Amino acid sequence: MVMQRIYLDNAASTPVADEVIQEMLPYLKQQFGNPSSIHYFGRETTRAIQLARKRVAALIGAARPSEITFTSGGTEADNLAIKGGAERMRSTLQRDHVITSYLEHDAVIEPCLDLERLGYRLTFLPVSPDGTIRPSDLKEALTPRTALVSVMLANNEVGTIQPVKELAALAHAAGALFHTDAVQAAGKIPVDVQDLGVDMLSMSSHKINGPKGVGALYVRHGLEILPLIHGGGQESALRSGTENVHGIVGFGKACELAAARLPERQKQVTELRNHLIKRVLAEIPHSRLNGSSGSNSSRLPGNAHFTFFGVNGEDLIIKLDENGIAASTGSACSVKKQKPSHVLKAMGFSYEEITGSLRLSLSWQNTREEVDRAVDVLAQVVHELRSLSPFKSKYT
Numbered sequence: 001m002v003m004q005r006i007y008l009d010n011a012a013s014t015p016v017a018d019e020v021i022q023e024m025l026p027y028l029k030q031q032f033g034n035p036s037s038i039h040y041f042g043r044e045t046t047r048a049i050q051l052a053r054k055r056v057a058a059l060i061g062a063a064r065p066s067e068i069t070f071t072s073g074g075t076e077a078d079n080l081a082i083k084g085g086a087e088r089m090r091s092t093l094q095r096d097h098v099i100t101s102y103l104e105h106d107a108v109i110e111p112c113l114d115l116e117r118l119g120y121r122l123t124f125l126p127v128s129p130d131g132t133i134r135p136s137d138l139k140e141a142l143t144p145r146t147a148l149v150s151v152m153l154a155n156n157e158v159g160t161i162q163p164v165k166e167l168a169a170l171a172h173a174a175g176a177l178f179h180t181d182a183v184q185a186a187g188k189i190p191v192d193v194q195d196l197g198v199d200m201l202s203m204s205s206h207k208i209n210g211p212k213g214v215g216a217l218y219v220r221h222g223l224e225i226l227p228l229i230h231g232g233g234q235e236s237a238l239r240s241g242t243e244n245v246h247g248i249v250g251f252g253k254a255c256e257l258a259a260a261r262l263p264e265r266q267k268q269v270t271e272l273r274n275h276l277i278k279r280v281l282a283e284i285p286h287s288r289l290n291g292s293s294g295s296n297s298s299r300l301p302g303n304a305h306f307t308f309f310g311v312n313g314e315d316l317i318i319k320l321d322e323n324g325i326a327a328s329t330g331s332a333c334s335v336k337k338q339k340p341s342h343v344l345k346a347m348g349f350s351y352e353e354i355t356g357s358l359r360l361s362l363s364w365q366n367t368r369e370e371v372d373r374a375v376d377v378l379a380q381v382v383h384e385l386r387s388l389s390p391f392k393s394k395y396t
């Protein structure tokens with residue numbers, strides 16, 4: 001019998017929607033022109049990119065499509081914002097201080113560390129135990145030399161939503177640029193760049209049922225940042241290289257679909273997630289929900305992040321996979337690096353709390369039956385692993 005697999009790792013990636021594939025196909029076949037060409041084939045692909053740019057801009061409330069620059073994904077968008085923004089501030093205003101947080105994805109942390117190697121001063125904001133950044137900490141860290149602040153809109157591991165509007169206002173009051181990584185947020189919760197008041201915002205297509213290898217950076221009109229990739233001057237000279245036309249078209253369609261269905265999906269996924277959390281906490285002893293909780297919880301709709309005491313999260317994932325359930329300990333990238341999560345460390349977790357952690361990330365494509373089956377399997381697997389553990393008597 002073929003095992004019915006249940007995919008609960010939607011924060012890592014999502015399946016490409018049928019409508020997205022249909023929209024992409026012509027650009028892999030007959031519409032193969034180079035957008036830089038002036039003949040019919042070039043004009044057709046240019047038109048397709050313009051439509052995608054409008055759709056991406058609409059999802060995040062950008063006033064002008066020209067504020068969207070297509071990139072090879074969220075990682076490149078983060079690098080472009082951080083390095084391109086900071087280098088511009090250093091060359092024009094001699095500002096050489098960058099502020100970020102321990103909550104960030106490596107796609108933000110690594111370019112910030114690279115700036116440090118280039119002579120910038122780097123400050124990491126601390127993280128509260130529930131996984132949020134406190135505006136008072138940012139206020140304290142800002143100096144007249146701060147070039148750029150980068151704090152994510154929603155965290156990929158524990159799913160917390162950050163007070164970005166407040167943080168951006170503080171950065172601006174100190175004359176610094178503000179960037180936010182919205183890779184996990186855009187298309188899942190309402191995102192409006194004008195309301196948030198951010199200068200730059202990163203997005204990624206494959207988190208919202210679009211193809212992989214494409215993303216975008218929103219850069220507020222009038223703000224000039226320096227490019228990372230130089231060449232033929234595509235994307236208003238901010239990102240040279242022949243455009244990934246089919247990818248961009250697919251990303252545009254994914255944004256259009258996400259925008260049209262956002263309220264209903266947000267509600268549906270939140271309800272499913274709450275059902276999952278309720279069952280796990282009620283039925284699995286010595287389990288704890290991590291991140292923001294309670295009536296004012298600011299958590300991404302699809303995120304549920306737990307610690308199962310007395311269990312190793314890696315073993316749990318392997319056992320779940322053997323039973324057809326796809327889950328994760330947190331960031332897909334950190335898993336390959338085999339290092340404990342810097343996010344959980346910054347939240348003050350002990351070694352045991354970090355190793356026993358598991359992220360289940362849901363999407364609108366998951367059903368209640370899938371969640372129920374996953375909880376049944378999880379309860380059984382946690383019990384099995386604990387009974388094999390040297391701390392057996394403590395947790396069984």
Ligand SMILES: Cc1ncc(COP(=O)(O)O)c(C=O)c1O
Nearest residue numbers: 073074075105107156183184204
């Ligand atoms: C918060 C965050 N930022 C950036 C990225 C990187 O995006 P991409 O996979 O498109 O490079 C991810 C991907 O997991 C993410 O979760």
